[in-house]
Amino acid sequence: MTEVVFPAIDAKARSTQQKMIERFNRTILHNEFPDGAKVMAVDPIQGDKLTPRYEGPFTVVRRNTGGAYILKDGTDELLGRKYAPSQLKLVLDDLDDDDIYEVEYITAHRTAEAGGG
Template sequence: MMSAIKIDHRLISAYHPRANGAAENTVKTVKATMTKMMNGQSRDWDYYVPTAQMTINAKVAKLTNSTPFALMFARKINNFKNYKNIEAKKTSSGSHPNIMEDRIRDMTSIVLPAIIQRTKDVRGASQKKFDATHKIVDYPIGTLVSLLKPTRTNQMEAKYNGPFTIVKRNKGGAY
């Protein structure tokens, strides 16, 4: 059925926290931010979620050189102060009625393409740096290999499991 409807079904190993680095990094950031804000008062952690979210969304990301809030709402985030006694500005009848539409149009036509290009450049530089220090070895099918044992109980135990024969390589590059 997968081939009939042209789905490229790739199987992965069971949950492994290093498999999705971006998500795990975000979890780490949220956890660290909330831990710092709670100051040991973990019982009412859910009260801190909105403040932690605002704090994280107000921080300039290195990748985009912008805040997530500014990219989402096409404006700078307000300073954290009391606006209770400040009157909202009323738009005059002579002012441009579509200011927000123009701002959103500018975001989609100018800012977002620039962010996409910057993201490609930063990721390309990061990939180049990684490739310079990590040499990928291509093993032909039929090669005998041994795997390092993740857990050894004592030093006299063998360091490696195997030998294993490479049978195939999938589309993702795993053996």
């Protein structure tokens, strides 16, 4: 009985554990930010719905061995705490002038259908 039951229980436990690991790894965001990148950080003490959710922009100084990021502000001073990758959002601050157009007037316009709003 011990040659049949215990190996089956062990195999089932390993299978369940592997499924739990795979499910957990699917939920994790693997964000990596290069040094010098501009990021916004989540505000840990957001007051109410009308206050901004993110603060910044900050510049990434480096990533420590634990995976947290060390940031500096606009005056090149290091922030007092470290941020996990899930607390940061990349900021794209370089806009191309080629994608901006100036329009004199609109010749044809789609009209809203009656009752469609």
